[in-house]
Amino acid sequence: MNDVSFTVNKGETLSIIGTSGSGKSTLLRTLNRLLSTTQGNIEFRGKNIMDIPVIELRRQIGYVLQEPALFPHWTIEKNIELVPQLLGWSKENIAERVQELLELMQMPYKNYGTRYPSELSGGEKQRIGIARALAAKPDLVLFDEPFSALDPITRSDLQQEILRLKEKLKMTSVFVTHDVKEAFLLGDRVLILDRGKMIQTGTPKEIMNNPVNDFVEKFIATEYEL
């Protein structure tokens, strides 16, 4: 991975798209130090992430995985409260936050709080995955192709959900996907990767109007034809 440089502003969503093997997940994982960089700097809130203890850094950054990866032996409530627990929030604050998040996800506590992940549908699980990532009110949320395993209807519902959350929470996020439509829909700005290189970055409009090369043009075009 070379020649990648970008900034995500507060309250903004940056979509990263690219073909498989383009390095988009790799790039995302360097942000919370699941992978480490060999060269270059990454700053979080003006501070080099290497200067922040890794555990502390990760607790400040939400992370939504491709599979929901909920802990199967924990109830929904326990899954959501993980990071606040780790951060040592008070019991009352945690309980309140869980209620609030389940409300936000339209999965009321009384119906879902004490259930286990295996009792939920794929879409419901991923909503809980998002709730878990948001639990400790992180300054940044990373999405790693969170909807790729879902059926088109559920995916579309969840995309709307993200738009709603952006609106409501002023969430700052980086959203990795291989779905151009999704990237353009959710991203305030879009970053296009190919084989480990950053090809173009800009608002969806800028990219659609001025693709920098044939690759971008074709990439956008094929997706829209489908």
Added chain:
Amino acid sequence: MNYKRSLSLLFLFMMFFGFSWSQDISIGSKTHPESLLLGEIMAQTIEQNTDLTVTRRFGLGGTLICFEALKTGEIDLYIEYTGTVLTAILKEKYEGQSPQEIYDYISKEVNRKFEFIAGKSLGFSNSYVLISEKKLNLNEISDLQGRTDLNLGFSNEFVKREDGFQGLNKFYNLQLSAPRGMEHGLAYKALQEGQIDVTDAYSTDGRLAEYDFQLIQDNKGFFPDYSAFPLIKKSTIEKHPELSDALNQLENILTAEKMQELNHRYEIDKEDISSIAFDFLSEQGIVSEKPGITTSNPIIRQTLEHIQLTFIATFLAILLAVPLAIFITYKKKTASWILSITGVIQTIPSLALLGFMIPLFGIGFTPALIALFLYALLPIVRNTYTGLLSTDPILIEAGQAMGMTQKQILLKVRLPLAMDMIMAGVRTALTINIGTATLAAFIGAGGLGESIITGITLNDNDMILRGAIPAAILALAADQGMALVEKAVRPKGVNKD
């Protein structure tokens, strides 16, 4: 579901603490019939002449095992023979001392070295004797001098022992050539059929009465005296002084002929050991009540001992095996090493492993516990290791990404998810141990193996089954009990078939 949980909790509780079981006086014996009979005679005497309760720990391997058991306090007393103490325990040479001199010497030495008290002699001596057909007119061992025409057939042990043929030949200057060694049990028959002319025997052997052989007198006194007497732990006598008075009634109560008759009733007529002892003691006016109701049922004691031994061993194995498995999950290089070592331990035959324990830990409960502990390691290490490795990697990544430390991921995610797998390992270990523990009786650890081993030495199938059936039931019950535990610890919300 709730009762199942409490059942499994109870089961775990039993496992963690085992049972304690104690009696006032514990009497041991070696495996040969005379030793068992005399043990029973002492038991009834004590039961009916004191308020003490008695535990019978009969059939403990050989001399050294009984002696070790007395040292460790596993038993309080057993019948020993003066000559055996002199040669086998004190490892001294017999140099023609009189029976009284031997007795005085060894009672002083066992008190000084081991804090044991030698009780009063029962009156008879069970020593090596040589026997022949009467028509050969061999009355004294001296008569054998130069008789190279005789066909000698001695037991294998006697041929080899320095206080057997080798020493005898020199001591009497018999000038005989090395005899044929043979199985002791066959010698009587061979002698009767004229295939051999002379063999060795024990003077009180019950089977001797079956035949009309000539006892060849040890006229120069080559064999030490083997007078039977109770060997007692000093601390036991100090605690229960009435024990001495009870046992003193047995002084000089038996002749070699009487002992031989009792042995015959037990070995050949297969009479019940407690009836033989009762008949004899009531004739002497020492006991009056027929025992049987008052004696505690050994099956219950043996079963409890069995449970205690196997459960504690398995519990201790968990304490080592689980941390070890966690360690090798993070140190892949040592994993194959640890798994191989525990695997090799598993392949050591049970009896051999128990044998290795004796020089290191003596006999009784502790060495058996350690051997069973070692056997339990492999299944638990292997299952824990496999269980931990089977954590879905994406869950580990999720944990990391949420900012969990490695320790938190282990304790909150990996271990809980592996718990039923770990318990399955414990279940295997426990079940194997219940089977293996039947061999622990060989080294005096008690348990259901006692009945099995005594049954084998006496060729008594009923007695073998009295040990084998409860052991089988125990294994099945433990297996089912652990299945409940396994279910109870299975993480909720995880679907497994």
